[in-house]
Amino acid sequence: MSEISLLPIIAILPFVGALMPGIVIRAGRNACAAFTAAPTLLALVMLGTLAPSVYDGTVYTTHFSWIPQLGLEASFFLDGLGLMFACMILGVGLLITLYARFYLSGDDPMGQFYTYLLLFQGAMLGITLSDNILLLLVFWELTSLSSFLLIGYWKHLPEGRQGARMALTVTGAGGLAMIGGMLILGDIVGSYNLTDILAAGDQIKASEWYLPALILILLGAFTKSAQFPFHFWLPHAMAAPTPVSAYLHSATMVKAGVFLMARMWPALAGTSEWFYIVATIGLITMVLGAVIALFKDDLKALLAFSTVSHLGLLTMLLGFGTKAAAVAAVFHILNHLTFKAALFMSAGIVDHEAKTRDIKQLGGLRKLMPITATIATITALSMAGIPLFNGFVSKEMMLEEATHTVWWENPWIVPALATLGAVFSVAYSLRFIFHTFDGPVRDDYPAKPHDPPFGMYASPAFLAIFVVILGLFPGIADGIVGMAASAVIGETVHPHLALWHGFKPALYMSIVAIVVGIVLLLLHRPLDAAWLAAPRPEAKRLFDDLIRGVVGLTRRVNDVLHNGALSRYLAIFCASTVAIGYLAYSGGGLLPATREMLPTPPLAIVAWALMVLATILVVVLHRTRFAALIAISVIGLVISIGFVYLSAPDLALTQISVETVTIMLLLLALHFLPKETPVESSIGKRRLDGLIAIGSGLGIGALAYAFMMRDFSSISGYHLANSYEGGGGTNVVNVILVDFRGYDTYGEIIVLGIAGLAIYALMETLLSGPAGARLRNSGYNNDRSHDRHPLMMVIAARLMLPIAGVVGIYIFLRGHNEPGGGFVAGLVISIALLIQYMASGFAWTTRRQRMEYHGLIGFGVVIAGLTGLGAILAGTPFLTSWFTYIHLPPIEEFEFATAALFDLGVFLCVLGAVMLMLYSLSRLARHSGETVNTEPMDYDPSKAPTFFEDGYRTEEEGR
C-alpha cells in the first residue's frame, strides 16, 4: 500500500520544490541549483522504487475524490508509458538543472529560473501521471502557463516576450479545443477516468461523436507538438535561454502532444479518420520541418525545425496505427530525447563561448573546442540516422513501416516522402557538424571560443554516451521500449531492437538518404541563395496580422457595446430583464389563483391615488429638483400608512423614520447640486425610455399580483411557534432580527457602519482635494435667509430633544415584545439629534455633544459581537440568545434577554452610522463658510447686518 500513496507525492514534489529556489538563491547559485535538483532526484528515486513492478506489468492507481459532481478526481496512475515519460522528464530535468547552473550569467535571476523550471516539470509530470482526464487538462494548461514563463524568461528581449506570447496563444487555444474534446470523450464513456476510457475504445470509435472528439483532442496535441500548420510557434520559442529550449523541445513540452496521442492510442487509433488525419499531418510536418531546417543559419533555429520534423515523424508513426509503428515511435521518443537535448546544449555551449550561433559566422570550432565538437558530432550523426548511432535504428524502423503503408491506394507516396524527409534530415545534420565545427579556424568570432567547464558539458556528454551505447547495442532497450509500447498498444509486446535488419527496402532508403543528403550539403550555397530568393509565407507576420485583426474586431465590438453611456447599459439591462421575464412567463404559464382578494376600503383607494399621483409628480417635476423632493416624501408617508394597515407596525415605524433622514440627506445634497435638471435627451429617447419603464412596471406589477393571489408554504410557522418559547419575545419580527436571523442582522449593521465610514472618508478626501477649493470659492455663502437659526425652531427643537430621547428609549425597550427595537430607536434618536443640528447649527451642536460617531459604530458592532460570543461561552452556537424573568420589588416582573444587548449593539451602530453620514454632508456645508449669524439666538434685528452689493458681511466683520 505504501507504494500506491507514493504517486501523488511524486506528482506534488516539484510544485513543493518550486517554493525553494527563490528563497535559497540568497545562499548562492550552487545551493540554489542543489535545492532544485533535490526534489527532482527524490521523485526519481521514488519512481525507481516503483519501476521494477511496473516493468513486470503492474499498474499503480490512486484515487482521491476532488469534485465528484464534475467527475473530477485527483487520481494518478502509473504504467509503462507513464513511467518512461516520467523518468525522461525528471532525468533530463536533472541534467538541465546542472547545465543551467553554468549557462545562466550572474545577471540572470537564477532563483526565478529554477522556480519556473520546477513548476513546468511538475506540470509535465502531472500529465504523465494523471488518471483523470480533467486532472490531465489542468496539468496540460499548467504546462502552457509555466512554459510561457520559461520562454519569456529574458523579459528584456522583445523576441522572448513575443515568442512566449505566441507559444501561449497557440498552445492555449489548442488546450481549449482539447477541453471540448475530452468532455465529449468523457460523455461517450460515462467516466472521466483514463483507465475506463482506454478500455472503451470500441464504444468510442462507434460513437457518432467520435470524429468531433478526435479533431478537438488532436487540435490540442498538434498545437502542443508543433504540427503543421501550428509549427510556427516552436522556432519563435527559441528566444528562450538554451536550457529551456533543450528541456522544452527535447523531452517535455512538445512531447506532451505525442504523449497524449500515445496515451489515447487504444481509445482513438486504428480508424481511417485517425490514419488520414494523424499520419498525413505528421508526414507533412516531417518533410516541411526537415526542408526548412536545412536553410536556417541560426543553430537553434536549425534544431528547432529539426525538432518539428522529428515530432512529425513520431506523429506519423502513431498515425499509422500499427503495433510495429507504435513500437518504433516509442523507441524514437527515447532516441530523440537523447540526441536532441545534447544537441541543444551543445548549441548553447557554442553560443555561450563564441557569443554567436549564426552558422555563417562559425566554422573551425573542432580545433578550438574539441570536447564540444565530439559531443555535437556524435549526437548530430545520430540525428542524421547514420549507422552505429541510436537515431539510425529507429529511423530504419520508421522507413520500414513507411514501405508497408498505403495512402489513398497509393503504395509509393508515403515511402517516397519519408525518404525525402530522411534526405533533408541527413543534409541539415551534416551541415550542423561541418559548417560549425569543420573548416579553417577563423579570426573573426565575436569571442574567442574554448571548451566550457566540466559542469557545462557533463550533461550533453552523458547523453552522448547513451547515444552510442543504444546505437551499438539497441537490444538493451528491448525491455523499456517493450514496457512502454505495451502500455501504448494495450497488450503485451516484446520488441527485438537490432542494429542490422537485413537487406530490406528500408536499408536502401537509408543509403539513398545519406548519399543524396551529402550531395545536398555540397550544393548548399546555390540552394540557399535560391531559397532566400523564393517567396515564402512568414508565419510570424501572418500570426501578428491575425492577432491584430482579432484585437481590432473585439475593440470595435467593445466600443459599440461599452461606449461609456451608462444610461444606455441600464436601458439594455432593464429591457432584457423584462424580455427574459416575459419569455419565462410565456414558456411556463401560471397556476390558477388560490386566494381571495382582500376587501378594499375607500380610504385605501384615496391613499393609493395620493401615492400614484405623488409618484407621477416626481417624474413630471424631476427637473425642478426641490419640488420633486417634496413629492417623493409623500410616497414614503403613504407607504408607512400602508404598512400599518397591512399588519406591519415595525415596518411602518422604520419606514417613517428612514423617510425623515432620507429627505434631510437629499435636501443637504441638493444644497450643493444644481437646482434644475436641463432637458438633454431627445423626444425619441424619452419615448423609448418611457416604453422600457412602462414595460418594467407592468412586469413587476403583474409579478407582484401573481404572487399575492397564490398561497405558498413558508418557514415562518416555525418562527411564530418558537418566538416566545425559544426567543423570549412576542414581537416575532424583532425576535427574528435579534435571534433567529441574528447573524444576518449582525452582517447588516456592519454594512451600515462601513457605509457610514466610507462616507466620512469620502468627505475627508473631497475636502482636501480640488473639490474643497471649489467649495471654499463657491457662492454658497450668498445665503437666502438673514437668520439661519430661526428662534422658534431653536426653542422647539431644544424642548423636543428630551422628549424624543425618552421616546427613543421607550421604543428600544419595548422592541422585544411590541413594535420597536434597536433599528427604529437608533433612527428616532438620530432624528432628534439632527434636528438640533438643523435648528442651532453645526458648531453649536458639535460643541455640546461629545460622542464620536465612529466610536458609536465600533461600540455597536463590538457589543453585538460580544453578545454573540457570550453564547459560545455558554456552550451554544454564536448569537444564540438567553433570557430570564427578573422580579425587583417596586416594579413588575420583567424580562431580561441577551437579545436586548444585541439590540443595543444594533441601536448604537444605526445611530452612529446615520449621524456620521449626515454629519459628513453638513461638514461640507460648513466648509463652504458661514456668513450670517453663526450662533443660534445671537441675532439682533436692531443690528441688522450691513447690506453690501455683493451680499452680507459675516458677523465677525460686523463686529
Next chain:
Amino acid sequence: MEALVASAIGVLTACGVYLILRLRVFAAILGISLLSYAVNVFLFSTGRLATGAAPILDKYAENPVYTDPLPQALVLTAIVISFGMTAVLVMFTLGAYLEAGHDRIDMDEVEPDIDDPITEGIALDMSAEPAEDRT
C-alpha cells in the same frame, strides 16, 4: 387590496426605471429611491397581505391569526440598508460633481456647466487650493 398594492408597485417601478435612465445623477437618485420603495413593498408583499394580523403574539387571543413575519424582518433591514446605500450614492454624486463640475451620468468628455456658481468660483480662483494638496 392586492390589485392596489400590485399597481402601486408597478407605478413605482415604472417611474423609478424612467428616472434612472435620465442623464443627470440627481434624477437617478430619485429613481433609485422610487425603486427602493418598489422593491421593499414587493418583498413585503411576498408574505401575502393581511389586515389586523400583526405578528405580535397575543397569549390571550383565541385562534390568533398572524401574518408572515419573515418578509417583514427582511424588509426592515432592507429599508435601513437602502438608506445607507442612498447616502453613499449621494456622497459619490457630490464628490463627482464637485470634482468634475457637472453631474452628468454618461462618461463622454463634456465641458463643465459654466453657468454654475461652483464652476464660476473655480474660474475665479483656483489658488485657494491649500498648498499641501499639491504634493
